[in-house]
Amino acid sequence: MSPTRSEFFQGVRASLPIVAAAAPFGMLFGALAVDNGLTVGEAVLMSATVFAGASQMVGLELFGASIAPWIVVLSVFAVNFRHVLYSAALGRRIGLFKPWQKPIAFFFLTDPQYAASEARADRKLALTMSWYMGMALPVYVLWIVEAYIGGVFGSLITDPAALGIDFLLPIYFLGLVLGFRARPNWLPVVIASGLGSILAFYTVGSPWHVSLGALAGVAVAMLLPPQSPEDGEIAP
């Protein structure tokens, strides 16, 4: 096998745990998308073009509430803003990529893709476009298929409330919030955002509670003394 092919298949092997872990959420996205008024085609389009699970769920939550499109787009951007850091950090690692390959690679830069790429670079293995796409393509292709499957089955569900489907997103978001708990000043940020969003919900009203609450949390993060300087640092 040529080095390129074997690297591709090394990437495929590395992708398998991610494929398994993402599958339920890929299908859940499709089902919830249909529950929130999207067509199966729109759900598939969103998985194929956005390819960022948490932000797709955030988009759904807001689609369901008839909110101005630009606010939905802004909220998706806010959730995906962390990719700016991945992108900056990965930029140092992809010296083996040809210039035309980099813009393609960045499209597939999900959280697990970033983590796996950093891990491979740490083990002094060659981070090539072949390995990178071997890792990315199974996750991507199945993510799209799962949106379709979830969407088709989601449209068969007649009473989402009885099955708890309508309340899965807050539970899922809570899990994501907890997943960030190793970050500096996580607790004060989450408390400020949570209280800020509740306050804004009752005073200004939805959907502004999202941006105002998030602003409160980010302001707290900026005002508190910084913790653990190695976290989020870009220069090696």
Added chain:
Amino acid sequence: MTGEFLGLPMTVWTIIGAAIVTYAARAGGHLVLSRFRRIPPRIDAALNAVPAAVLATLVAPAAVTSGPAEAVTLAICLAIGFRLPMMAMFCIGWALIVALRAAGL
């Protein structure tokens, strides 16, 4: 979201917009931030806080405005979420909301 623009539903345009800003974040970090040797600490702290801050605003109002079954579910999920993996917490939360609603809470 209703209405059309250039023959496509607004939902499709919103998805396209979401795709563009997501790609901008994924490519933009390399293009912009790689010019800095180091991000100022306060900006770095702000960037680090963004995802948890945004996601918390989608949980907190749901906990206080939905009803007792929903509030109890999220409270228990919060407690177990510190110890269990995401998927386990999610499945327990799902079972809880179904059970509590069926119990009429």
